[in-house]
Amino acid sequence: MAYDPELFGKALPCLTAIGSALSPDYAYSITQQDHLNHEQEKVEMSRSYEPNSADTSNVVLSPALEDFVKAYAESVHDQWSYAKIEQGWIYGEQINDKYRQHSNLKPYKLLDRMDIAKLEDPIREALKSIEKLHFHLEKTDAGITRIATKPLQRKKQKDKNAPDYIPKALDFNSVTMNRDMQELSEALARNAHEIWAKRLKDRLAAIGGGLHCRLVPFELLTDKEKQKDLKFYQDLVKYLHTFGYRVVKNFHDRNATISSLASRVASASTLINDKRFAYSLLEKLLEYVERASITMQNYKESSKFSLHETYRLTTQDVKFFGKVVLPLIEKYFQAHRNYFIIPPSLKTGVSCASVKEKEMSCSLFCKLAFLLRQKFSAFGNDVSITVRCLKVLVRAIDVSSVMRNSQEMVRASLLPLFNNIAEDLNQTVQNLEQNHYSNIKGTLQRGTTSLGYIHMVLLPVLSSLLDHLGKNNYGVDVFENEIQLAGYKILNALWIIGTKGTKLVDREWIIEELNRHLPLIGDCLSSFASCFPVAFFEPEFNANNKNASNVSQLSPEAHDVMTNISRTIPNLTNLIADIEEHAESRVKYENAPYVVEVILPCLCSYLSYWWSMGPEKVKQITEPPITNVTSNHMNSVLGSVLKLINNNIDAIEAPWMKRIA
Incomplete structure (x- = not known):
């Protein structure tokens, strides 16, 4: 059926309303024949296992x-x-x-x-x-x-x-x-x-x-x-x-x-899960993403049309994907987020997703994120709806279940996702340091290191991802070994872009663009500090932390990453002292906006997260400390914040005051 904008425009609200109203665990009834087939399968499973490989004795390769x-x-x-x-x-x-x-x-x-x-x-x-x-x-x-x-x-x-x-x-x-x-x-x-x-x-x-x-x-x-x-x-x-x-x-x-x-190995539970509405819908959504991915792989620039026009006039399935599938994903997962993240052990009286459905929702997020990264220019005006979909999708992923039950999914999807984010951010840092303005502006075909992609796609999605990990205590499950190394790379790049990015370039438009999106970088670092299971402002305690992987031993590159972290990320005591000095010097917000927009959100989130595991909360002294955060640190930062507000109280417009409050 050809894509008809008027028809699908009228049908989409009905489609999303029905999908949002229908219970995800709604399943077709299992007939008596299904039950008999299941019993027959149980008998077959009781038989001894006889390997049966393909016979290739008569096959000759070309x-x-x-x-x-x-x-x-x-x-x-x-x-x-x-x-x-x-x-x-x-x-x-x-x-x-x-x-x-x-x-x-x-x-x-x-x-x-x-x-x-x-x-x-x-x-x-x-x-x-x-x-x-x-x-x-x-x-x-x-x-x-x-x-x-x-x-x-x-x-x-x-x-x-x-x-x-x-x-x-x-x-x-x-x-x-x-x-x-x-x-x-x-x-x-x-x-x-x-x-x-x-x-x-x-x-x-x-x-x-x-x-x-x-x-x-x-x-x-x-x-x-x-x-x-x-x-x-x-x-x-x-x-x-x-x-x-x-x-x-x-x-x-x-x-x-x-x-x-x-x-x-079919079981009665699998039989029921396969008939669930959520399971069938996820299968269909994954199929649409695969189909759009195959179509966009053949996407090339055209001499006759602009990039936007070429994308708009190519194929019907891409239009259907952008105008129907993506809005449906956004509305459906907004309505049924709890179904996918509630653990089965929690007796709430509400149904929850199966392990397979949780894997499929994670796969859908990773594939859509990878497609947007790979074919950013092909999405045209649909970038905004795609980013909204990713922000909604990521909040419907039971990361703990995926990490525990699906190591294959971790290696094939989650690890590449974090590595891609780290690669794009670090390449952006390199472009800023080496003044590669064509890459920063995104005039080259591959625009994943352009400021447009970083600010429109990567940072909003990353902020939602890290916020989801922090609010559901998934950070301990996710950040280990290679993913923890990728986390350090992300931290290092975000800190450099947020605190030193404007000092690396001399182009006014780049400086304005970086300053305009400082709050977004601050949100990412704040969310990162609330979910990363290692006290990165206090590296002296890493040896005592059981969640701190020995990432420097993974490879020579990992050793270099940790060396860069030690040079870039300041120590907690020095950082608080610098903020106090900054507040005492009565410097205006405009002269150093990164202090308020980047450093303070990250530090406040860090102190709140680690105070609960600090010496004032942990009464048992048998185990070595993993942090030294106390209420004195929090009081000192609070005093500095009040001084910063007082220093800029005469400012006509100061939206940062609301954010910092």
Whole structure:
């Protein structure tokens, strides 16, 4: 059906009203036949597990796919080498864990035949099994797509005979997977598990039998156990996409189940959840986002139209996405936010979302945020409604449930989300320091580091995200290991932009733009201070804090990040003393607006958060302190705030006074 503005304009209020009024847990009735099917499935689950992998003995790959096997095997080796070097490993003739030396840290072509076979055989087997798994590959005319490589900080080699090797690790986060690609990667991971299980069962039978905790159907594995195979085959499918291959699911199997194993783990609760209105709607919304993402991937600048006109005149599905889907998302999640964030353990008498529905809502937020970041210019006038959707969506995510039950979602969605935010903010800092005005203004095609994108999209969404984490005490669950490192990067960049941004440039329009959005940066830092589980103004207590990950040991880059944090973020005592001195000197607001708009909101939020864990509130002295915040610090800051207001009491317009109050 073609998009009709008048028709959908009249239908949208009805659609949103019905969606908001209908209970999310409304479900179609389960028939007696459904119940009988469920009982039959329980009987099937009681049978012993027999691995059943795809038979590829008669499949021969084409020369082009054989070339792909070698190319992807080299890419896998480069990814592995990149991770090793980032962790401080260097080349050595023998593997030595103590000195972090490895003999395979060399170009792919120099590896032994046995090592090459270990890399190529799983890839070759996966490509052979694609047809057996009811998919096929279509070669497109797009050719090989270039994707970015990850930057590398190398440790100097002491051995002069070591090969000069710089691994080119590709950043697959920039490649978006459609539904067929996602289903193929899951089918390949499932088939790989079946192959491994069959070999293991044969080996155990040869020695008289035995048990293994992973000798179960793929669906019964934990997310952590599935992650290794899933990540490998997701990257393989993405690499196929960059080589110009399109994954297509066979038409006669599109409505069939990929494997009979999925039916073994169906349960009555799953049967009910799948029939819920919220579950069905989330499936549909994710499908619309995927479809819009695929369409926008082909979006290019036009010589005939402006960017806005090109976007408006391209396809009907993008218009439907912007004018109907996004308003529906905003209204629906505004009305049913509590349904998605109430934990099932809380006996409120109100229904709550299933674990799968919580994962889907988190996935919807991350995919929409990634699409807006990747194709910012393609959204045109729909940027505002998209940002509003993201701000509403993020408040409907039960982050604690996702972190606890869906490590795959964390690695695939939440971690890249925080890393992207950190990357964009730090690139903005670099642009300000190096006076890259074209990047700051956003005249280049990629505008995620422009002030327009930062102020319109990134900061409002980030503020809502951090505020949600703080109000629901999700910070402890989220900020650990790599995400905690990304949090430090975000803190460092926000502090520099908020307190020193105007001093780095000499263009008046940039200075005015930065000053105009200082309250937004202050909101972000205030929300950050209320959810980050480490006392960043008091780093001397980090060793006592069980929530403080040893991020400096994650990689050489992480060590540099923590070094920059120690130089940028002041100590609590010095910061309070500087504010007192600023208040005593009777400096006007206009001369240093960042003190009121950025530093004070962050500090007040920090003191309020950590006072509850300070020496005045914690009576047990057995555990070492994690902060030294007392009421004296809070009284000192309050006195400085009153002096600042008194110093500017004669100002005609001072909206900052209301904000600071």
